[in-house]
Amino acid sequence: MNPYRTTFPHPLVDIGANLTHESFGHDFDAVLERAAEASVHQLVVTGASREGSRHALDLARAHPGRLFATAGVHPHHAIEVTDEAVADLRELLTHPEVVAVGETGLDYFRDFAPRHAQQRAFERQLELAVECGKPLLLHQRDAHDDFLAILKPFLPRCGPAVVHCFTGDERALMESLDAGCYIGITGWLCDERRGQHLRELVKRIPADRLMVETDCPYLLPRTLKPTPKDRRNEPAFLPHIVHELAKDRGEDVAVTAASTTATARAFFRLPEA
Template identity: 75%
Template sequence: MQLIDIGANLTHDSFDHDRDAVLQRAREAGVTRMVITGASREHSPKALELAQAHPGFLYATAGVHPHHAVEYTAECDAEMRALLAHPEVVAVGECGLDYFRDFAPRPAQRKAFERQLQNAADTGKPLFLHQRDAHDDFVAIMREFEGRIGPAVVHCFTAGKRELFECLDRDWHIGITGWLCDERRGQHLRELVPNIPANRLMVETDAPYLLPRTLKPLPKDRRNEPAFLPHIVEALARDRGEEVAVTADATTATAAAFFRLP
């Protein structure tokens, strides 16, 4: 398999002691390209630095996650725009809304989201989106930018049938993670993934989070990493009733086209 992990938080400090080894294991597992998630003022520049250190293998996003929405000042906006000018930065985000934890006030989340959607409109770069327990507000804000923004992927999709179909009806892409491998929370997702068109489906680990619970043996530190992406693809193929190679090839082609990777 030649796979693209569209969402890996490799700037996370849990990778500081062995990041090069993590990248090597990913290569050996068939992960040929990765998009490193930029989700804050601190980590978006680090994502770009990683991408620049590994040309052709790593790419980056630049954005501010809704958990950090209060940091989205005018100065922060200027920093994000400067990052987005780099060719290694292939998407705006991670941005969106998260009403599940409410780590930032909802008005601040909505304002930060709108400003980043404007960045996408101005740069023409695709969107790497986060939504949890905020679907209706999320759709309403996205609707305000219809016709001005390019492609969008709802990363780490975990919601239900109504939300999935509304996303698909708007031509958004869907990112699937190891949530699919969680027998406690992922059963509904297993039933939904056959409905996602192949040209709208991508895969990601969201490392170091969301370690697939069906992975055997589980790593002692319970840290997820990109080398486990084939396990997610195998689970996805099973639930879609496809050969693994079919799912692998389709998700890779979709990701390469979406992020305009060479």
């Protein structure tokens, strides 16, 4: 018996699911089945490396209308962004199943790649977004000022941009919104140690700029009970995040679900499920 099975009557879109992660290799079909049971009807599979972006496209092709892909290189892998890699990403972005450029941006929290390499990799992927006109899936952690300084000149020339897995403070939120960005909220909201500030900030996000995501297998909501033994997050837990988000925004859950789904479908140009 699945203890997380839920009758959630509102269709949802998970805009950030790392389904190429090895932890999903042994039960991928079951993960998608549980997502369907939880009314997570469409999922955007995150491409975070050259190889991962290709894998994301393969998954999207295998599940048309249900899974979609992004193509990009996460700042952790910024040194991958060579001329050859850019050409590879450019080709991936010609496919209709690839609905966004990214995940790209800056991460000064981990600093797994030199900052100058991160900045150059970010710029090159923003140039790709201008070329193809597709939306941007953005990553920013502890790098807000440099992130916006690089991003802003490109925004008038490219598609819409979402700051995925937003974890920042009030200034980062308001300046991102002022720049025209959308905001993706994850189970970080449910973390009493690190995400408590988001409980108030989410009230300030306009409904037509707000989307939801699991960022699975990462960021398992800490308020989810019972806690999965393997501590793996998965798309079926998205309704839990939506319930928490609705509560914090003072909305009926049906309103939050409907608005985030409509916003995601418009942003990524998804068909009706």
